[in-house]
Amino acid sequence: MLYDKNQMTHLVETLRQYHRDLVAVAGDGSSAVDTSSDFGQAYEKLKQAWTDPNSGAENGALEYVAGAKSEWDAAYAHKCLSTLDNVATAVENALHNALAADAKVGQSFG
DSSP, rough: OOOHHHHHHHHHHHHHHHHHHHHHOOOSSSSSSTTHHHHHHHHHHHHHHHHHTOOOHHHHHHHHHHHHHHHHHHHHIIIHHHHHHHHHHHHHHHHHHHHHHHHHHHHHTO
């Protein structure tokens, strides 16, 4: 079988890094407002700008922004993050299976 262990390992590491980068920018999609991500921080700034400092009342448009963000988070977490994670896991498993098969064949030759 022809495969390149270094390239497969690099691919897994790259996919995992993409996952980490996306989480840093947009959160992991698990909470309504993830203030640790760039997207969550932007939402918080918008919320502060649209909230009356005297009464604490929020601009009605913020409700729609929160709803849109919630829908986006669910789709993003399900489609993007889980797909990246699944592909990285599949490549990693394929590499481990190939190495195990090689070792088994090698052992049969003594």
